Amino acid sequence: MNSPTVPGGAGHDRRGFLRRLLTGSLWVGLLSLLGGMMAFIFPPARQAFNPGRLSLRVGSVRDFAVGQGKQVLFDGRPVWVLYLPQGFVALSAVCTHQGCIVTWDEKRHLLNCPCHAGVFDASGNVVAGLPLRPLPRWRVEIVGDEVFIGKEG
Numbered sequence: 001m002n003s004p005t006v007p008g009g010a011g012h013d014r015r016g017f018l019r020r021l022l023t024g025s026l027w028v029g030l031l032s033l034l035g036g037m038m039a040f041i042f043p044p045a046r047q048a049f050n051p052g053r054l055s056l057r058v059g060s061v062r063d064f065a066v067g068q069g070k071q072v073l074f075d076g077r078p079v080w081v082l083y084l085p086q087g088f089v090a091l092s093a094v095c096t097h098q099g100c101i102v103t104w105d106e107k108r109h110l111l112n113c114p115c116h117a118g119v120f121d122a123s124g125n126v127v128a129g130l131p132l133r134p135l136p137r138w139r140v141e142i143v144g145d146e147v148f149i150g151k152e153g
């Protein structure tokens with residue numbers, strides 16, 4: 001038994017399909033355009049810090065107590081990451097006199113060099129001893145709850 005034929009059925013189906021295809025394409029295009037406009041008007045939050053090749057995650061903020069320091073290796077060089085009442089500071093741990101490794105005094109908030117009694121404050125400035133230059137600083141960024149250090153500049 002043959003199914004009844006609808007006059008113009010095949011052409012009608014083809015036109016309907018093409019109409020739906022065209023309408024769907026227009027909607028997809030319109031939504032893409034709106035999405036692009038919304039992304040332009042309301043840009044997504046960007047990370048203030050790009051943890052690229054020359055950056056290092058040193059831990060979570062929760063890992064530090066105020067006054068505490070943590071020595072890490074960055075690019076093969078020792079760096080002190082200090083959590084001070086005013087925030088994080090990262091300083092080279094290499095004394096600028098003759099290259100000995102300074103230690104962090106949590107109680108006095110000073111960096112002491114064991115070789116010739118050089119002393120630096122928590123900003124890296126020379127306080128006493130033979131060093132003539134301050135300790136180089138490193139950039140510190142907090143991304144979410146994570147602490148990163150990177151090269152200045």
Ligand code: FES
Binds near residue numbers: 095117129130131
């Ligand atoms: S190497 Fe640090 S004071 Fe001399």
